[in-house]
Amino acid sequence: xxxxxxxxxxxxxxxxxxxxxxxxxxxxxxxxxxxxxxxxxxxxxxxxxxxxxxxxxxxxxxxxxxxxxxxxxxxxxxxxxxxxxxxxxxxxxxxxxxxxxxxxxxxxxxxxxxxxxxxxxxxxxxxxxxxxxxxxxxxxxxxxxxxxxxxxxxxxxxxxxxxxxxxxxxx
Amino acid sequence: xxxxxxxxxxxxxxxxxxxxxxxxxxxxxxxxxxxxxxxxxxxxxxxxxxxxxxxxxxxxxxxxxxxxxxxxxxxxxxxxxxxxxxxxxxxxxxxxxxxxxxxxxxxxxxxxxxxxxxxxxxxxxxxxxxxxxxxxxxxxxxxxxxxxxxxxxxxxxxxxxxxxxxxxxxxxxxxxxxxxxxxxxxxxxxxxxxxxxxxxxxxxxxxxxxxxxxxxxxxxxxxxxxxxxxxxxxxxxxxxxxxxxxxxxxxxxxxxxxxxxxxxxxxxxxxxxxxxxxxxxxxxxxxxxxxxxxxxxxxxxxx
Numbered sequence: 001x002x003x004x005x006x007x008x009x010x011x012x013x014x015x016x017x018x019x020x021x022x023x024x025x026x027x028x029x030x031x032x033x034x035x036x037x038x039x040x041x042x043x044x045x046x047x048x049x050x051x052x053x054x055x056x057x058x059x060x061x062x063x064x065x066x067x068x069x070x071x072x073x074x075x076x077x078x079x080x081x082x083x084x085x086x087x088x089x090x091x092x093x094x095x096x097x098x099x100x101x102x103x104x105x106x107x108x109x110x111x112x113x114x115x116x117x118x119x120x121x122x123x124x125x126x127x128x129x130x131x132x133x134x135x136x137x138x139x140x141x142x143x144x145x146x147x148x149x150x151x152x153x154x155x156x157x158x159x160x161x162x163x164x165x166x167x168x169x170x171x
Numbered sequence: 172x173x174x175x176x177x178x179x180x181x182x183x184x185x186x187x188x189x190x191x192x193x194x195x196x197x198x199x200x201x202x203x204x205x206x207x208x209x210x211x212x213x214x215x216x217x218x219x220x221x222x223x224x225x226x227x228x229x230x231x232x233x234x235x236x237x238x239x240x241x242x243x244x245x246x247x248x249x250x251x252x253x254x255x256x257x258x259x260x261x262x263x264x265x266x267x268x269x270x271x272x273x274x275x276x277x278x279x280x281x282x283x284x285x286x287x288x289x290x291x292x293x294x295x296x297x298x299x300x301x302x303x304x305x306x307x308x309x310x311x312x313x314x315x316x317x318x319x320x321x322x323x324x325x326x327x328x329x330x331x332x333x334x335x336x337x338x339x340x341x342x343x344x345x346x347x348x349x350x351x352x353x354x355x356x357x358x359x360x361x362x363x364x365x366x367x368x369x370x371x372x373x374x375x376x377x378x379x380x381x382x383x384x385x386x387x388x389x390x391x392x393x394x395x396x397x398x399x400x401x402x403x404x405x406x407x408x409x410x411x412x413x414x415x416x417x418x419x420x421x422x423x424x425x426x427x428x429x430x431x432x433x434x435x436x437x438x439x440x441x442x443x444x445x446x447x448x449x450x451x452x453x454x455x456x457x458x459x460x461x462x463x464x465x466x467x468x469x470x471x472x473x474x
Contacts (some may be wrong), residue, residue: 021285045253049253051248051251051253051254052250052251053250081181083177083181084181086251119253120252121253123254124450
């Protein structure tokens, strides 16, 4: 019985370490996908002269992952609440939906930086404002990339060691 | 008229509800900063009070604020003013429903010759588009000869309903009518007024055999349609430039029937602008509008 309890504690703590590792990897992956979305966004503006809602709808159509669904949902909410400001709706809706992904608050803020402003009159300025968000996310991704191996090792190691420590204390 | 209400931001819609309810009567809505809203109707001008009710005198009328105009433009451009830079440069936007929004403010020049953009937009003119089914019924039989549609030019001063007439003619020619079978109609909708395309979809009914090339210059668009859609009739609004005439000539030479409009008071006016000979060579029928719903059809060759 004691053996079984010990194995459960060890595997539970190890699992927790793995979960943390997955969170770190998931955050990095999601940030990279957000960067791709901003690149798509810029391309839609540059080559199609698309409006911001059109960009959102187009990205929602092109991507089949969760982020694509989020973009499509933002566009749906915009068309449903017809007559309201797209930037207001996009900011609120993205913020609410991105919270369900393994992202930190500051990642979401960096992504949504362009949505907080009034639309620009000049296309190149609008693109620059989105590029600024992209650069900040790229910087965050680089930092994460540098630290990811240590963080992953640390989370698994800490998980395993805390399990052993707990086992020693209990035994 | 829902499409009229959709021009305005959500928070201002209660104010505009009464005007939208009377949309069929409204010709134009004028917004000028610090001046009263003026609704121009077929019954004359009206002012709006603070709750959006119509009144005949300007006393106590609602004064338009700069914020209202800014919010309306942001709404019309879907918070993406950059995407409408070309339209703003030309001084108007066309919105869902085909309504044309004229803009005026401070011009920003480029190289002292061209207009780069308009800033501090303080004057807005909303020209309400009306889709009147049957507007062309009176003139339609005269545009056919032995079941064949004849090249037609509609001449009218601004505000007499030439675009409304053209729209209904396109629909009836495309769907077919008692005087002729349905024909493939290619429409070059340079100002997005005829079809009122929104995200590529026509908001007005132009008939089941109509292909619309939206927001494309007329001369370029006519040649593109000829190559790609093999239309039997080509329809364009507001002829003007030499390039339009050349493209029309090519379309006629390739066997297309023509349907076009021109700003002008009468046939003599049209002759001066396009050239008498060219007019006779290109068109068999002239429809001259003499007021809303009043029109005269003239044959340039044997009827």
